[in-house]
Amino acid sequence: MNGNKVQQVRDLIMPAIKANRFATIVFTKKDGSLREMLLARSKALEAGVAADPSDATQKRKWTLTERGLMTCEELTREHAYQWRTVNLNTVKKVVVDGAVHEFE
Numbered sequence: 001m002n003g004n005k006v007q008q009v010r011d012l013i014m015p016a017i018k019a020n021r022f023a024t025i026v027f028t029k030k031d032g033s034l035r036e037m038l039l040a041r042s043k044a045l046e047a048g049v050a051a052d053p054s055d056a057t058q059k060r061k062w063t064l065t066e067r068g069l070m071t072c073e074e075l076t077r078e079h080a081y082q083w084r085t086v087n088l089n090t091v092k093k094v095v096v097d098g099a100v101h102e103f104e
Contacts, residue, residue: 005103006068006088016096017041017072028090037084040075 009025016023016039023039064071068089073081094101 002089003068005091008101009088009091009094009103010070012094012096012101013039013070013072021097022075024093024095025086025091026093027086027088028092034092037086038075039072040081041073 013023013025018041020041024036025039026034026036029035064085067087069085069087071083071085074084076082091103093103
């Protein structure tokens with residue numbers, strides 16, 4: 001796991017999502033194919049983030065962070081939000097506010 005890359009990707013994505021802007025990522029799936037995803041912040045995400053998370057939620061966040069994973073919401077072509085877990089170690093490209101950031 002490349003902790004530096006994971007943190008760089010997270011630092012690009014999170015401010016955009018928290019500010020209700022879109023971010024696009026391209027990453028390698030487990031089967032080796034490339035996948036492009038449009039990330040967004042929905043009302044479900046805002047409602048689901050509690051000020052005092054449960055023990056189970058805290059444990060899941062810790063596990064995801066340790067493995068370089070991040071849970072996010074994808075805005076699909078049907079204009080619906082779908083929860084996804086992305087391995088930040090496999091991210092190839094992040095596009096935020098028109099700025100393209102490529103990783104290898």
